[in-house]
Amino acid sequence: MKIGFDAMGGDHAPVETVKGAVDALSLIEGEIVLFGDELKINKELSQYKYDQKRISVVGTTEVIENDDKPVKAIKRKSDSSMVVGMKALRKREVDAFVSAGNTGALLAGSLLKVGRIKGISRPALCTIYPTMSGASVLVDAGANAECKSRNLLEFAYMGSLYAERVIGINNPKVALVNIGAEETKGTPLYIETYQMLKETDLNFVGNVEGRDVPSGKVDVIVADGFTGNIILKLTEGVSLSIVKELKNQIVKNSIGKIAGLLLKRNLGDFKKQLDYSEYGGAPLLGVNGLVVKAHGSSNAKAFMNAIKYAYIGVESNLVAEITEKIKTMPAFEAPVENEEENE
Amino acid sequence: MKIGFDAMGGDHAPVETVKGAVDALSLIEGEIVLFGDELKINKELSQYKYDQKRISVVGTTEVIENDDKPVKAIKRKSDSSMVVGMKALRKREVDAFVSAGNTGALLAGSLLKVGRIKGISRPALCTIYPTMSGASVLVDAGANAECKSRNLLEFAYMGSLYAERVIGINNPKVALVNIGAEETKGTPLYIETYQMLKETDLNFVGNVEGRDVPSGKVDVIVADGFTGNIILKLTEGVSLSIVKELKNQIVKNSIGKIAGLLLKRNLGDFKKQLDYSEYGGAPLLGVNGLVVKAHGSSNAKAFMNAIKYAYIGVESNLVAEITEKIKTMPAFEAPVENEEENE
Numbered sequence: 001m002k003i004g005f006d007a008m009g010g011d012h013a014p015v016e017t018v019k020g021a022v023d024a025l026s027l028i029e030g031e032i033v034l035f036g037d038e039l040k041i042n043k044e045l046s047q048y049k050y051d052q053k054r055i056s057v058v059g060t061t062e063v064i065e066n067d068d069k070p071v072k073a074i075k076r077k078s079d080s081s082m083v084v085g086m087k088a089l090r091k092r093e094v095d096a097f098v099s100a101g102n103t104g105a106l107l108a109g110s111l112l113k114v115g116r117i118k119g120i121s122r123p124a125l126c127t128i129y130p131t132m133s134g135a136s137v138l139v140d141a142g143a144n145a146e147c148k149s150r151n152l153l154e155f156a157y158m159g160s161l162y163a164e165r166v167i168g169i170n171n172p173k174v175a176l177v178n179i180g181a182e183e184t185k186g187t188p189l190y191i192e193t194y195q196m197l198k199e200t201d202l203n204f205v206g207n208v209e210g211r212d213v214p215s216g217k218v219d220v221i222v223a224d225g226f227t228g229n230i231i232l233k234l235t236e237g238v239s240l241s242i243v244k245e246l247k248n249q250i251v252k253n254s255i256g257k258i259a260g261l262l263l264k265r266n267l268g269d270f271k272k273q274l275d276y277s278e279y280g281g282a283p284l285l286g287v288n289g290l291v292v293k294a295h296g297s298s299n300a301k302a303f304m305n306a307i308k309y310a311y312i313g314v315e316s317n318l319v320a321e322i323t324e325k326i327k328t329m330p331a332f333e334a335p336v337e338n339e340e341e342n343e
Numbered sequence: 344m345k346i347g348f349d350a351m352g353g354d355h356a357p358v359e360t361v362k363g364a365v366d367a368l369s370l371i372e373g374e375i376v377l378f379g380d381e382l383k384i385n386k387e388l389s390q391y392k393y394d395q396k397r398i399s400v401v402g403t404t405e406v407i408e409n410d411d412k413p414v415k416a417i418k419r420k421s422d423s424s425m426v427v428g429m430k431a432l433r434k435r436e437v438d439a440f441v442s443a444g445n446t447g448a449l450l451a452g453s454l455l456k457v458g459r460i461k462g463i464s465r466p467a468l469c470t471i472y473p474t475m476s477g478a479s480v481l482v483d484a485g486a487n488a489e490c491k492s493r494n495l496l497e498f499a500y501m502g503s504l505y506a507e508r509v510i511g512i513n514n515p516k517v518a519l520v521n522i523g524a525e526e527t528k529g530t531p532l533y534i535e536t537y538q539m540l541k542e543t544d545l546n547f548v549g550n551v552e553g554r555d556v557p558s559g560k561v562d563v564i565v566a567d568g569f570t571g572n573i574i575l576k577l578t579e580g581v582s583l584s585i586v587k588e589l590k591n592q593i594v595k596n597s598i599g600k601i602a603g604l605l606l607k608r609n610l611g612d613f614k615k616q617l618d619y620s621e622y623g624g625a626p627l628l629g630v631n632g633l634v635v636k637a638h639g640s641s642n643a644k645a646f647m648n649a650i651k652y653a654y655i656g657v658e659s660n661l662v663a664e665i666t667e668k669i670k671t672m673p674a675f676e677a678p679v680e681n682e683e684e685n686e
Contacts, residue, residue: 132584142522146530179485179572187489187569210576214584226530229522230570231577233553238581241475241557246589249609256609262602266592 001030002094003310008036008063008081010100010298018044020303025054028311033094035060035081060084070104074112086113089289096290096310100298107143110287119326122151123286126162131216137163138221141282142229149192152222157329158285158322159220160202165316171203172219177227178207199330281306290319344373345437346653351379351406351424353443353641361387363646368397371654376437378403378424403427413447417455429456432632439633439653443641450486453630462669466629467498469505474559480506481564484625485572492535495565500672501628501665502563503545508659514546515562520570521550542673624649633662
């Protein structure tokens with residue numbers, strides 16, 4: 001197995017990308033193929049001891065920047081680490097492609113260079129959402145701001161398979177984010193999607209309100225990309241604010257400081273539970289090849305984990321599983337939106 | 344001044360409503376008028392010592408339940424505490440009306456029995472959103488799941504006035520919830536609203552992402568009611584989950600337990616900061632009279648605070664201020680949606 005990895009993507013490339021790749025070798029089997037500036041990558045690699053047979057470099061001369069226009073960048077920067085990597089995925093020279101680069105470009109590149117799975121109208125970002133009882137899956141986390149009910153239906157199928165095959169949740173409970181429990185709640189989009197989900201063979205458990213999202217009582221949280229993105233970032237924001245305020249309260253007097261020292265170890269475990277870098281990456285499901293988006297601010301640990309989950313995704317045959325499962329979706333044959341692809 | 348109060352609304356009525364009313368007397372000037380079952384209310388009142396001239400009871404024989412259909416309930420249950428209270432508000436027999444009853448019915452009743460302010464197409468729930476640096480205002484918190492850009496524009500005006508007049512924030516920073524900072528981000532609804540907000544004389548500071556909502560860096564958070572409701576409830580859910588997990592981590596060994604005892608006082612302040620009942624109620628802005636929705640699970644403290652904020656709203660002339668300010672809104676004269684009202 002070969003995991004392709006955009007060594008130039010993210011705020012801390014190539015220092016953290018290369019370190020993450022080297023660290024990932026202990027977690028996976030097979031090889032990692034780094035795409036990017038050969039000189040810079042090799043300079044970083046030279047600092048580490050690792051099995052040289054397991055990491056190779058494909059030299060590229062361009063980088064897609066965060067402020068590049070996605071479609072234009074994909075079309076013009078044909079020797080960028082992202083485009084070359086995705087072409088390699090299409091040709092199955094690599095089995096997955098991980099990148100922390102420009103999200104819009106990664107989405108556009110997936111459509112234009114890799115292509116969609118038959119029956120999928122819109123690929124979606126599927127992210128692991130840490131809960132207090134473990135992990136749920138949130139889909140779409142932001143790839144599609146505006147959605148139709150058919151898109152949400154596809155998200156539900158893909159998220160359910162991801163939860164089952166990659167996270168290992170048996171018969172995952174699928175829920176629709178909403179503002180109330182009743183099936184008549186929410187916008188027309190959500191009311192319609194609810195009815196469609198009832199007709200599937202997914203383990204659909206109804207609506208989940210914002211209050212219950214972090215509890216882990218459902219496994220797959222289905223949302224349009226606007227709502228999903230806000231859920232993801234708000235959760236992060238609230239967690240950070242609370243932890244910060246907690247620290248302020250602890251250190252505000254000397255008794256608190258002593259207690260804080262006593263608690264150091266206990267709070268370390270707590271912090272780990274809130275740490276998003278434990279999960280590292282979100283696959284762009286629906287693409288006909290495993291593309292994984294890592295957070296732009298990823299450090300080596302987050303990259304290592306993104307590579308690990310890409311590996312599990314390949315091992316569990318995720319793309320082929322989605323391709324088969326989506327054929328059982330009601331309205332599978334309905335016309336899907338046309339997007340320019342595979343130019 | 345007279346604050347009308349639905350003594351039968353909420354999960355813990357009339358025990359907690361009556362206690363909340365009695366407790367509120369120390370925070371406000373003027374009188375409280377309780378609407379509801381006279382016998383039950385008087386039985387509760389008889390337990391307390393208070394200035395009897397300042398609390399009166401208007402007896403009603405019906406109660407709108409949580410599972411009643413809103414419009415039907417408002418039309419049929421004409422002797423319910425909610426309907427009688429809202430009619431009194433319309434006739435200005437009371438200056439505000441506070442209720443923890445059925446949200447949909449309160450919204451329908453506001454439209455049908457009290458009426459909208461001229462130029463407002465949709466009243467919105469405006470809630471105080473506790474942040475680590477104080478309090479922001481979130482509007483709409485859930486009254487309108489499906490919105491148009493004109494609705495969001497109105498929400499911005501009303502939220503800004505609420506922040507200024509009731510919370511006391513000078514020149515409040517108004518922001519649109521979105522999935523990115525750039526003005527081209529989000530759904531067509533949000534892209535259009537951004538452009539409209541730029542043309543106003545509000546202190547519009549652009550988009551705010553989910554991550555920054557809890558930081559308090561903006562004062563007025565404008566969202567459609569679907570997104571706003573999810574933001575509100577998710578924040579509550581994440582806070583509760585973290586506090587619960589924190590407790591688990593502290594008590595998991597004896598060192599932690601000792602530290603926990605030392606921290607008891609510091610963590611008390613922290614808990615208070617997260618306590619939603621400090622704020623108690625959300626006004627339904629845009630109604631031609633001050634209607635305040637209290638949370639269904641409110642306890643006496645939450646009711647006391649809801650009454651306090653209703654009092655501040657009346658004191659600061661909020662409804663008249665909105666009526667004047669909304670006349671300066673671009674497109675004020677545009678046709679507004681027709682809803683049956685003031686039957």
